[in-house]
Amino acid sequence: MTRMVIDPVTRIEGHLRIEAEVDNGVLRKAWASGTMFRGIETIVKDRDPRDVWYFVQRICSVCTGVHAIASVRAVENALGITIPENGLLIRNLIEGMQLIHDHVMHFYHLHALDWVDITAALNADVKKASLLQESISDWPKSNPRYFQEVKDKLKAFIGSGQLGIFAHGYWGHSAYKLPPEVNLIAVAHYINALEWQKSVARFIALLGGRHPCPNFLVGGMATAINPDSDQALNASRILMMRETLQEAQDFVEKVYFPDVLAIASFYPEWTKLGEGVGNFLACGDFPAFGKKDELFMPGGVIWKRKIDNVKDFDQKNVSEYVTRSWYTYSDDQAKAKHPFDGETNPKYTGPNPPYDFLDVDGKYSWIKAPRYEDKPVEVGPLARVLIAYGRGHKQIRELVDKGTKQLGVGNAALFSTLGRTLARSVETVAVADKMWEWYDKFVANVSAGNFVTATMEKWEPRTWPAEALGVGLAEAPRGALGHWIKIKNGKVDRYQIVVSTTWNASPPDPKGQIGAYEAALVGTPVADPAKPVEVLRTIHSFDPCIACAVHVYDAVHQKSEAEVIMP
Amino acid sequence: MTKVAVVGLGNILMGDDGAGVRVIESLERLGSLPGNVSLVRGETAGIAILPHVEEADLVILIDSVRFGGKYGEVRVFRDEEIQTDRAPAVSMHDVGAKDLVSILRLASSHLPRLLLVGIEPKNVSSSVLLSPEVESGLKGAVKIVLAEIGGEEVKEK
Numbered sequence: 001m002t003r004m005v006i007d008p009v010t011r012i013e014g015h016l017r018i019e020a021e022v023d024n025g026v027l028r029k030a031w032a033s034g035t036m037f038r039g040i041e042t043i044v045k046d047r048d049p050r051d052v053w054y055f056v057q058r059i060c061s062v063c064t065g066v067h068a069i070a071s072v073r074a075v076e077n078a079l080g081i082t083i084p085e086n087g088l089l090i091r092n093l094i095e096g097m098q099l100i101h102d103h104v105m106h107f108y109h110l111h112a113l114d115w116v117d118i119t120a121a122l123n124a125d126v127k128k129a130s131l132l133q134e135s136i137s138d139w140p141k142s143n144p145r146y147f148q149e150v151k152d153k154l155k156a157f158i159g160s161g162q163l164g165i166f167a168h169g170y171w172g173h174s175a176y177k178l179p180p181e182v183n184l185i186a187v188a189h190y191i192n193a194l195e196w197q198k199s200v201a202r203f204i205a206l207l208g209g210r211h212p213c214p215n216f217l218v219g220g221m222a223t224a225i226n227p228d229s230d231q232a233l234n235a236s237r238i239l240m241m242r243e244t245l246q247e248a249q250d251f252v253e254k255v256y257f258p259d260v261l262a263i264a265s266f267y268p269e270w271t272k273l274g275e276g277v278g279n280f281l282a283c284g285d286f287p288a289f290g291k292k293d294e295l296f297m298p299g300g301v302i303w304k305r306k307i308d309n310v311k312d313f314d315q316k317n318v319s320e321y322v323t324r325s326w327y328t329y330s331d332d333q334a335k336a337k338h339p340f341d342g343e344t345n346p347k348y349t350g351p352n353p354p355y356d357f358l359d360v361d362g363k364y365s366w367i368k369a370p371r372y373e374d375k376p377v378e379v380g381p382l383a384r385v386l387i388a389y390g391r392g393h394k395q396i397r398e399l400v401d402k403g404t405k406q407l408g409v410g411n412a413a414l415f416s417t418l419g420r421t422l423a424r425s426v427e428t429v430a431v432a433d434k435m436w437e438w439y440d441k442f443v444a445n446v447s448a449g450n451f452v453t454a455t456m457e458k459w460e461p462r463t464w465p466a467e468a469l470g471v472g473l474a475e476a477p478r479g480a481l482g483h484w485i486k487i488k489n490g491k492v493d494r495y496q497i498v499v500s501t502t503w504n505a506s507p508p509d510p511k512g513q514i515g516a517y518e519a520a521l522v523g524t525p526v527a528d529p530a531k532p533v534e535v536l537r538t539i540h541s542f543d544p545c546i547a548c549a550v551h552v553y554d555a556v557h558q559k560s561e562a563e564v565i566m567p
Numbered sequence: 568m569t570k571v572a573v574v575g576l577g578n579i580l581m582g583d584d585g586a587g588v589r590v591i592e593s594l595e596r597l598g599s600l601p602g603n604v605s606l607v608r609g610e611t612a613g614i615a616i617l618p619h620v621e622e623a624d625l626v627i628l629i630d631s632v633r634f635g636g637k638y639g640e641v642r643v644f645r646d647e648e649i650q651t652d653r654a655p656a657v658s659m660h661d662v663g664a665k666d667l668v669s670i671l672r673l674a675s676s677h678l679p680r681l682l683l684v685g686i687e688p689k690n691v692s693s694s695v696l697l698s699p700e701v702e703s704g705l706k707g708a709v710k711i712v713l714a715e716i717g718g719e720e721v722k723e724k
Binding site: 040042043055058059101105109153154157160162164165191194195197198201202210211212213 | 674695
């Protein structure tokens with residue numbers, strides 16, 4: 001039995017540590033620990049509820065918009081505000097574009113490198129790569145000369161001696177199975193994705209005023225619309241949105257989705273590995289105006305893989321344990337708390353660094369353990385896609401069926417590492433397509449002279465009740481996200497956030513039920529414990545974002561979060 | 568004309584980590600910067616900053632950097648001094664300054680000159696305030712940036 005530690009897990013946001021026992025080349029048991037904590041809830045306490053979105057969207061860099069959306073929704077829910085249609089459409093468009101951006105960048109820049117051997121791309125035959133690309137899609141960047149340029153660029157980059165973004169990869173590992181040409185195509189698309197971001201950034205900046213960290217507003221959106229003004233979202237800018245949306249969608253359909261399928265086809269064993277807890281949860285998102293319960297990505301709960309029996313989601317059934325996390329509750333330590341009663345009292349009892357191992361039989365993480373109806377669930381793209389599939393979502397069903405058919409697998413293959421990766425690309429295609437409907441409706445409203453993006457009816461705190469409770473739910477790229485607010489005398493009295501990664505990366509609850517990361521890692525082959533690329537595959541398939549999963553900065557160790565760059 | 572992008576990185580909710588963003592705010596308040604200079608509040612975004620900088624000839628990144636100086640001390644790192652292989656990404660930003668530099672080296676069709684203005688942080692923990700040491704270090708960072716962008720202007724003339 002070998003005890004293995006990966007700390008930090010690279011190519012994710014924030015600090016995640018994995019400890020594991022490996023026996024005969026197979027991982028037998030794993031412990032996931034968030035080793036850094038910070039306190040957003042403490043920063044927003046006693047603030048004006050209308051300002052909270054500005055702070056919470058800075059919890060982390062990637063899902064900025066979605067934290068802001070969950071926050072303004074929580075306040076609107078507390079105060080009984082219904083936002084106007086344009087406000088809703090603009091939010092959907094920004095959130096949708098962020099999801100598209102996040103998923104594409106996660107794939108090429110963080111996750112694909114688990115499957116793609118960057119250095120092996122140097123052995124590719126550019127003519128073969130060109131033929132292969134042309135067989136995959138009609139993406140125009142496919143001639144041999146283009147692939148030669150990419151190859152030369154990569155050669156110079158690797159030759160410079162500073163691998164930078166590619167440092168710390170396990171290049172040459174026996175687990176890499178792609179032909180050199182597929183590796184080269186993936187490198188080309190890695191670079192294309194960087195360029196592609198321009199359209200995304202422009203689109204979000206047009207609607208949200210700025211990018212990154214666009215502007216939000218309790219009551220709607222702050223977007224100024226005037227077709228004839230240079231200072232507002234005018235006719236030519238609305239046309240520019242069309243162009244950028246088209247660019248975003250082209251890349252998703254012609255590059256990202258086909259690449260996922262092409263790469264997955266070389267790793268069939270990973271459709272059998274990496275299942276989590278078999279339970280899935282989505283709160284659902286992308287509302288329709290005037291239809292209270294209609295969400296483009298529906299909410300729901302699936303127990304034990306039963307896709308055809310999706311239950312309704314109710315936030316009342318969410319609660320969090322701290323029995324294995326470095327927090328205390330003011331009363332019963334062993335009981336779970338609903339977020340309205342939630343507490344974030346840090347109490348570090350782990351070993352003093354430097355240490356070899358955490359006390360995995362006791363408390364070992366800054367991540368709490370959220371449970372739904374007292375059971376662990378997985379959240380994220382796979383959960384959303386399975387729930388949509390189960391609820392008969394036409395487009396999701398078509399895309400999933402197309403993917404599984406091309407890979408020659410059944411739906412059971414979705415409960416796996418590659419299932420998550422495939423689901424992420426499926427929902428990206430679906431959302432990119434749906435964007436047009438929101439865009440067209442928005443344009444129709446503006447053309448009809450409807451420039452209203454927000455209601456100011458309950459803007460003034462004197463119109464508020466003395467006390468109010470609100471819940472704001474959203475589907476972050478990484479999964480279900482909830483913000484719970486208690487407003488008292490015009491100020492934030494309590495604020496609790498349960499983020500997607502907390503669900504997935506949680507330690508066990510008092511019943512010993514483990515979370516999705518820990519469950520998914522059991523049975524992972526590990527050819528070389530010093531180079532655990534297989535473990536990274538499964539962990540990255542969840543797209544961890546520990547920066548917001550943990551809540552308070554580590555005041556005990558004062559670890560540096562600043563960049564360490566020494567000349 | 569030489570294009571200059573000045574990018575402030577960091578999380579304004581994490582005390583001194585937000586120093587780079589504060590420098591951008593100070594520069595914004597000055598108001599009268601040369602027309603070839605764009606100021607970017609990069610905040611915690613990494614890769615997403617690329618569209619803002621890839622057409623620039625000079626990219627000035629401002630970020631909190633632990634280089635072993637006194638709290639609030641400002642140090643300038645130029646081009647090759649900005650190592651990109653040291654230590655895995657331990658930034659809370661999805662990718663930090665060093666990854667951005669690395670990505671520019673790989674993906675940009677023309678490589679801009681790079682300058683990293685590092686400010687030694689004291690307190691990186693949940694707070695919207697800077698420590699007094701870093702607060703007083705901001706002026707130095709602003710001065711360095713102004714000297715750099717002024718220098719570009721002179722060359723152009």
